[in-house]
Amino acid sequence: MKVEQIYTGCLAHAAYYIENNGEAAVFDPLREVEPYLERAKKDNAKIKYVFETHFHADFVSGHLDLQKKAGSEIVFGPNAKPNYEAIVAEDNQIFNVGSYKVKVIHTPGHTMESTTYMLMDEQGKEHGIITGDTLFIGDVGRPDLAQHVVSDLTEEKLAGHLYDSLRNKILPLSDDLIIYPNHGAGSACGKMMSKETTDTLGNQKKVNYALQEMTKDEFIEALLKGLTTPPGYFPQNVLMNIKGYESLDSVMDRATQALDPVAFEAAANETAALVLDTRDAADFAKGYIPNSINIGLEGSFAQWVGEMIPSVKQEILLVTYPDKEEEAITRLSRVGYDNTIGFLKGGFESWKNSGNEYETIQRIGPKEFEKAYNEEKPLVIDVRKKSEFDSEHIIGALNIPLNEINQHLAEIPKDKPFMVHCAGGYRSMIAASILKQRGWDDFVDIVGGFEEVAENTSVAKSDYVCPTTML
Known part of the structure; x- marks a missing residue:
């Protein structure tokens, strides 16, 4: 049986595509659906079903656009209550995709509608399980997201449900089944995910901490330990996936408005739009439009947009490299930011060449930092995660994780x-x-960050502490 994993690294997201005898199915698709439509067209197949493992928090799914463009039926597991036409399947219900079969296995815990899909080939042999956020490689789904939408679904209750789902529904399955999860390392939907994106269930039974023998109370304690606050956009994406959303085509039509510097400035002054500059850090530092925010397109763009821009309804004006506008708009919409109202035609250079005011950010290299650190002892602010800081950091540095900076400005x-x-x-x-x-x-940015300081200065050799190692 052929299962195609379509992996998107910037979101650490995996969608899946299967096809047999002219019928296809897509599992947990991203917002932009053209790649799935093209894939089915190549197979001369109709996308019969869009299977959703749950109402996703970290991205907006493409199920509604596939329903509209391909005539696909949307399938959710038990307990789902979407505000649009969809099949809410029963536990153990079977769907046919050509001669393949897809069996619904209700596995609540990450959310109450969370469902695993068993894949069976033409002979009825069980091939693998598409697990969504129920079971990852090396981890399981966090149980603290649904409570941000339904308050009485506490993380302890959901963790207990997940314990039962794993013990009663997953662990009894055959060891040779292939696990196809919705996410890999880098996703905020778990805390210990592997960089591997598939594995056998048998191996996960050996190495995944959450599948080891333990009581329910021990499982709940292990699962909740070390959970960080989920990004603020997560519950907003859940609601979009439940209630429905605007077609990506409409979003693109509105957003792809090329504005010359005069029109761009007028739009910025006349609206509450945020100016979002998606160029890389080095170019942004050399010159940028006053009051704009930099989140580079080449990094974990969508995730940091979700962390740093509180509302998905925020109007946005884009500054990108030329020909990167549509990519930026698409990646914003993947996480529900659908209100881009235009972009700067010609990019920042057009702004600069028009004689408009711009600002810069001072940067220094590791050697300059070493000299200043030894002679002036300035305050150093480390914006890495607490776990990174606790592992090793410059002595005297103040740790303010980037996603918490607005709460610690004082x-x-x-x-x-x-x-x-x-x-x-x-x-x-x-x-x-x-x-x-x-x-x-009155501050400077250190080029290359801690990695460059550690590699190229004596400061890193003598003046940073590694508590984990010392313990």
Whole structure:
């Protein structure tokens, strides 16, 4: 049986495509559906079903556009209550895709409608399970997301449901089944996911901490330990997936408005739009439109947009490299940010060449940092995650994780200089742009972040502490 995994690295997301005898099915599709339509066209097949493992929190699914464009039927598992036409399947219900069969296995825990789909080939042999966010490679789905939509679904209750689902529905299955999860390492939907994107169930029974023998209370404690606060856009995406959303075609039509510098400035002044600059950190630092925020398209763009822009309804004006506008709009819409109202025609260079005011951010390399650190002892602000900071950090540095920076602005001085860094320079430039927008000016960004400092300076050899190792 052939199962095609369609993996999107920036979201650590896996969709799946199967086809047999002219009928196809897609599982957990991304917002832009053209790749699935083209894939089915290549097979001369009709996409009969769109199977959803649950109402996703970290992206907006493409099920509604596939329903509209391909005539596909949308399938959810038990307990789902979508606000649009869909099949809400029963536990153990079987769907035919050509001569293949797809069996519904209700596995609540990540959410109450969470469902695993068993794939069976032409002979009826069980091939694998598409597990959604129920079971990952090395991990299981976090149980604290649904409570942000339904308050009485506490994380303890959901973790208990997940324990039962794994023990009663997953563990009894054959060891040779292939696991096809919805996410891999880098997703915020779990905490210990492997970089591998498939495995056998038998191997996961051996190595996955959540599948080891333990009581329900022990499982709940292990699952909840170390969970970080989910990104703020997660519950907003869940509601979009439940209630429905605007077609991506309409979003693109509205967003792909090329604005010259005069029109762009007028739009920025006349609306509440955020100016989002998606160029890389080095180019942004050399010159950017005042009050714009930098989130580079070449990094974990969608995830950081979701972390740093509180509302998916926020109007956005884009600054991109030429010919990157549609990619930026698409990636914004993947996580529900559908209100881009235009982009700067010709990119930042057109703004600069028109004689408009622009700002810069001062940056220094690791050697300059070493000299300043030894001679001036400036405040160093580390915007990496707490776990990264706890592993190793520059002595005296203040840890303010990027996704928490807006809650800790009072800790950042305006009356003395400081330095900002992350691991490699991507997150620190996001932080720098936010600080500039909020009125901070007397600081520098460290090029290459902690990685470059550790590799190229004596500061890193003698002046950073590694608590984990010391313990």
